[in-house]
Amino acid sequence: MNRVFITGMGAITPNGIGVEEFAESLKNGVNGISTTEAFDITGHSVTISGQVKNFNPDLYMDKKEARRQDRYTVFALSAASMAAKQAKLSEKNYDPDRAGVLVSTGIGGIHFFENEHITCLEKGPSRVSPFLVPMMICNIASGCIAMQYGMNGPNYSIVSACASSLHAIGEAYLKIAYGECDLMMCGGSEAALTPLTTAGFAKMKALSTRNNEPEKASRAFDKDRDGFVMGEGAGILVLESEESVLKRGSTVLAEIKGYGASADAYHLTAPHPEGIGAAKAVRKAINQNNFPIENIDYINAHGTSTPLGDIAEMKALKSVFGAEGIKKPIINATKSMIGHLLGAAGVIGTIATVIQIQKGFVHPNRNLDNIDPELTEFNFAPTHFVEKQINAGLVDAFGFGGQNACLLVTRA
DSSP: OOOEEEEEEEEEETTEESHHHHHHHHHHTOOOEEEOOSSOOTTOSOOEEEOOOSOOGGGTSOHHHHHTSOHHHHHHHHHHHHHHHHHTGGGOOSOGGGEEEEEEOSSOSHHHHHHHHHHHHHHOGGGSOTTHHHHHOTTHHHHHHHHHHTOOSOEEOOOOGGGHHHHHHHHHHHHHHTTSOSEEEEEEEEOOOSHHHHHHHHHTTOBOOOTTOGGGSOOTTBTTOOOBOBBOEEEEEEEEEHHHHHHHTOOOOEEEEEEEEEEOOSOSSSOOTTOHHHHHHHHHHHHTTTOOGGGOOEEEOOOOOOHHHHHHHHHHHHHHHHHHHTTSSEEEOTHHHHOBOGGGHHHHHHHHHHHHHHHTEEOOOTTOOSBOGGGTTSOBOOSSOEEOOOSEEEEEEEETTTEEEEEEEEOO
8 A cells, every 4th residue: 555645734713714723723622612603693592613714715715706606615715725735736746637536515505595595485596606515515526626736637526424525535535545546635624503404403402501611521432421412614635646746745744554444334323332343443543553652642523412422432443552551642533622513523523633733733622521430441641742753643534424534644
């Protein structure tokens, strides 16, 4: 297998636009969760979310293009612009037939879809926008990025709920590892803060109802957690083979050493209570290149802050690392600061992992005030950042339908 390196990153999150701002926010535990302003929250049982604020797409794309795309695609194109700039893709010194795009989403263009549905009902079908279909479909962000950078290689979108973007990175990694491509842009984007989506998740009892304390609502592994907080944003990576790195003179940020995917085959929304499927994905990521498990010193947990999910994930990790080994890797949850970015969660966790590897710190587990009694044996990061050299980290992402993904990222 070819070695695969990360050479570009772009991030748009509720607590930082751009990788550097996001990195500073991670280090300082900056909260990105507040009362929802994206729509009228009257009558909603959940009124909080992780929103991207002060975002100006004109900095990254043409105004006309932005008007023709749903918010999730605008996020994706903007994050892709950041990643492409860092990887110096504007020089076009790559074979377009061996460069592909795999950018995913869990929900896609739901914002525009909801608005156009209202238009259809209230004003009639003749008033529906001709851009409805291309603005709502889940693969359009991937297609637009390929057009932007002239990439004629593999191009599609994986939709696997909250595992979508980590599956995208993993499959892009395999395309380079097995020699099909030299370069891939991959990741995910989500902009699902709409009345219907929020009501749907709330009706499932999946969301936190800590409406009066939004900054304290996302509290992975804490005994008082009561559900996840919906967030929005995007993350895009540029992956390259070793040959491409040397040929293009790319700057290496980190290396991907393994990827695992599995299914619980258990329940529509609940994880397997023993984390069996999740454990299989973690083992596959570690074993793919026979990476020494004792060298893994960090885990970016899926850590949604749901009562069932956090327990199942930790049981999975315990089964992989063993009762003694679980004390070694330090564990944190990026969602404690920004909420759950659904289909974009995995790539944001990956970017957070690379940042911590590069800058030598572990970001806080915000709101982890009282560890769940069932989880006291784990090595959780505290509520403040700690300086630590990370050499190898796992990134977890698990989605409704029992779809699991895990990525192994190391210092290059």
